[in-house]
Amino acid sequence: MLHEHRFRAMNTAVAAWLWTDSPLAGVRLDEVERLFAQVEAELSRFRPQSGLSRLNAAAGRGPQPISSMLHEVLALALQAARASHGVFDPTVLNALQAAGYDRSFELVGTDGASPQHRQKVAASGSGWQRVLLDAAEGTAALPAGLGIDLGGIAKGWTVDQAARHLGQWGPALVDAGGDIRSGGAPGEPWPVAVQDPFDETRDLAVVSLADNAVATSSIGGRRWQRDGQPMHHLIDPRTGQPSCSDLHTVTALAPTATEAEITAKVVLLLGRQKGQRYAEKRGHSVLCIDHAGQQSTAGHWPA
Amino acid sequence: MTEQVRPRSGSGLPSSGGGMAWKSGVLSASLGVVLLGWGLLARDSVADNTIPAPLQPQIIVVRVPVQRWPGSGQAVVASQSLAQRQPAAITMAPLPQKPVFQQPITRTRGS
Numbered sequence: 001m002l003h004e005h006r007f008r009a010m011n012t013a014v015a016a017w018l019w020t021d022s023p024l025a026g027v028r029l030d031e032v033e034r035l036f037a038q039v040e041a042e043l044s045r046f047r048p049q050s051g052l053s054r055l056n057a058a059a060g061r062g063p064q065p066i067s068s069m070l071h072e073v074l075a076l077a078l079q080a081a082r083a084s085h086g087v088f089d090p091t092v093l094n095a096l097q098a099a100g101y102d103r104s105f106e107l108v109g110t111d112g113a114s115p116q117h118r119q120k121v122a123a124s125g126s127g128w129q130r131v132l133l134d135a136a137e138g139t140a141a142l143p144a145g146l147g148i149d150l151g152g153i154a155k156g157w158t159v160d161q162a163a164r165h166l167g168q169w170g171p172a173l174v175d176a177g178g179d180i181r182s183g184g185a186p187g188e189p190w191p192v193a194v195q196d197p198f199d200e201t202r203d204l205a206v207v208s209l210a211d212n213a214v215a216t217s218s219i220g221g222r223r224w225q226r227d228g229q230p231m232h233h234l235i236d237p238r239t240g241q242p243s244c245s246d247l248h249t250v251t252a253l254a255p256t257a258t259e260a261e262i263t264a265k266v267v268l269l270l271g272r273q274k275g276q277r278y279a280e281k282r283g284h285s286v287l288c289i290d291h292a293g294q295q296s297t298a299g300h301w302p303a
Numbered sequence: 304m305t306e307q308v309r310p311r312s313g314s315g316l317p318s319s320g321g322g323m324a325w326k327s328g329v330l331s332a333s334l335g336v337v338l339l340g341w342g343l344l345a346r347d348s349v350a351d352n353t354i355p356a357p358l359q360p361q362i363i364v365v366r367v368p369v370q371r372w373p374g375s376g377q378a379v380v381a382s383q384s385l386a387q388r389q390p391a392a393i394t395m396a397p398l399p400q401k402p403v404f405q406q407p408i409t410r411t412r413g414s
Contacts, residue, residue, distance in 0.1 A: 002401070012414055019401035155414075171401040177414035193407035206407050218413020249413050 005029035009036035010044070010155050012177030016162060019184075020170035028169050032162045036176070039161075042069050043154040045093065045147075052150060056093065060144025063134060074133060074140060077153050080262045081128035084278070087266050089128045089237035093147030155179050156215060156261035163213075163257070173209065174257075178216045181257040182209040197249040198293055205287060207253060207302055215260035217268045218249035236269050245271035246290050253285040253301070260284070272296060 003025040006015045016032045018025050042051045051070040058064045066074070077090035131148070132141040142148065159174045159181045166172030167183030173190045174181055182190050189208035196202040197220045207214055219234055219242070234243045250268040254260035263284045267275030272288050276298035279286040285299030 015409060017408065173408065175409045175411075178411040179414075180409060180411055187401050188403045191404050191407045193410040195410045195412035197413055200412070203407070203410065207411075214411045216411045216413045221413040251411055 003029060005033065007033050007036075009033070010040050010151075010158070010176065011046075012155070014176045015174075016166060017173045017190075018166050018170055019172070022169060025169070028166055032166060032174065035162055035165065036158055039069065039154060039158045042067055043073060043150050045149055045151070052148060055140055055142065056147045059142035059146050063132065063137065063139035063141040065138055066140050068138070071133065071135065071138060071140070073150055073154055073157050074131070074148065075135070076157065076258060077148075077150060078128055078131060078133060080153070080266075083282075084262070084266045086128060086237055087269050088262050090148050090150055090153065091128050091131065091146050092235040092237050092240075093149040094145070095235045095237070095240040097147075152217075152261050152265060153258060156213075156257040156259075159213070159257040179213070179257045179261055180209065180215070181213040182211055184211075186210060194251050194287060197289060204289075204295065205302070212253060212255050213257040213260045214251060214253050215257055215264050216249060216251040217261075217264035219243060219268070220248060234265065234268060243269050245269055245275075247272055247275065247288050248291045248293075249289040250275065251287040252279065253299070254282075 001019070001021060003018045003020065004015065005017075005026075006013065008014065014033075014036055016029050018028060020028075022028075041047060041049075044050050045052055045056065047053055051067045055064055055066055055070065074090070077088075080088045081090065127143070127146060130143045130146060134140070155176050156179045159176050159179045162174040163172055163181040163183030166174065167185075169184070171184040171187050171190075172182065173192075174183070178195075180192055187210075189210040191206050192209055192214055193203040194205040194207065194214075194216070196204050197218050217234060221233075235241065236243045236245075245268060247268045250264045252260045252264040252267065254263055259282075263279055263282060263286065267279055267286050267288065269275075270278055272290065276286060276288065276296070279298050283299070285301040286297065287301055288296045288298070290296075
């Protein structure tokens with residue numbers, strides 16, 4: 001039978017489904033909630049005691065010991081930065097804060113960033129190439145003024161971990177704010193809808209997940225005002241400003257939620273033409289929606 | 304008084320040496336036909352024993368009770384050949400791992 005568990009974590013709604021007759025299904029689903037809590041406690045930039053916050057606070061003070069979890073996710077983020085030539089960049093924290101996203105999103109008001117954050121981003125910019133990660137020593141070093149945000153990639157990574165964990169017990173699906181991954185024994189695929197970014201009561205498409213993942217990046221989700229100007233959370237590292245590409249929303253299909261999350265963000269930042277080439281080069285499929293609502297696809301996006 | 308019975312010489316046919324030869328010929332011919340027929344029958348019988356007719360297995364498809372998963376709409380049907388004279392071991396097709404959802408279970412959206 002199908003078991004479902006819903007909770008909130010990482011400032012978003014999380015749901016997990018497990019198809020099993022085991023009486024331990026509830027225990028397994030509770031373990032997923034604990035996993036999200038552990039990752040958030042270690043990788044959130046909004047938790048002062050998290051490993052990521054400690055690393056950011058120690059920028060400019062040389063190599064710092066970090067947990068294996070932080071090391072793994074940071075390594076994935078730097079790998080994605082290299083593959084995208086810096087279009088995906090985890091070191092945009094200061095730009096995010098300067099844009100006004102300097103606290104958990106539900107606390108972001110319309111007053112924008114604090115003056116110290118605006119000065120900070122002007123001085124540091126972004127720079128994934130300046131992060132030193134030492135696998136042998138289990139340390140990371142940030143130059144002074146540089147900060148890391150692992151928000152999106154940490155969410156996708158946690159979804160992957162949760163789906164793999166549940167998949168040991170049966171077919172499973174995990175959804176964290178639209179980052180969705182199926183796991184477990186192959187079988188009938190899970191149908192997942194793609195929400196219309198301009199009308200949340202409508203769906204644009206339905207994709208089937210069978211041991212793969214889907215994620216969506218959009219400038220329509222987390223928006224706020226700064227100095228009367230509309231802002232959003234997708235910072236283009238090339239400008240240090242919120243993205244102004246020709247795309248409003250991108251949904252990506254990839255083998256893992258981590259990859260889908262990265263591809264959706266990179267394609268949105270690159271724009272339709274270059275972005276679709278990026279996705280095709282990686283064998284991922286994307287559905288792109290521009291600001292007028294026009295759709296285009298690349299890769300093997302299901303018709 | 305003893306009456307000496309004389310053997311009868313036939314049924315009115317002339318009893319001569321040429322008549323005996325005719326009878327021997329008929330008997331020989333009859334015997335030949337019988338032996339020939341026996342031989343042919345024996346040969347057919349041997350042929351029947353050495354070249355058996357091919358056995359066609361009798362294929363009977365057994366439809367076992369249809370098993371459905373809740374909401375799946377998928378049937379599982381197994382078949383078996385009775386000519387194999389095997390015990391009623393039925394090979395089941397792989398069962399679906401979970402039901403087929405008719406509607407999306409969740410939605411991806413920008414966050």
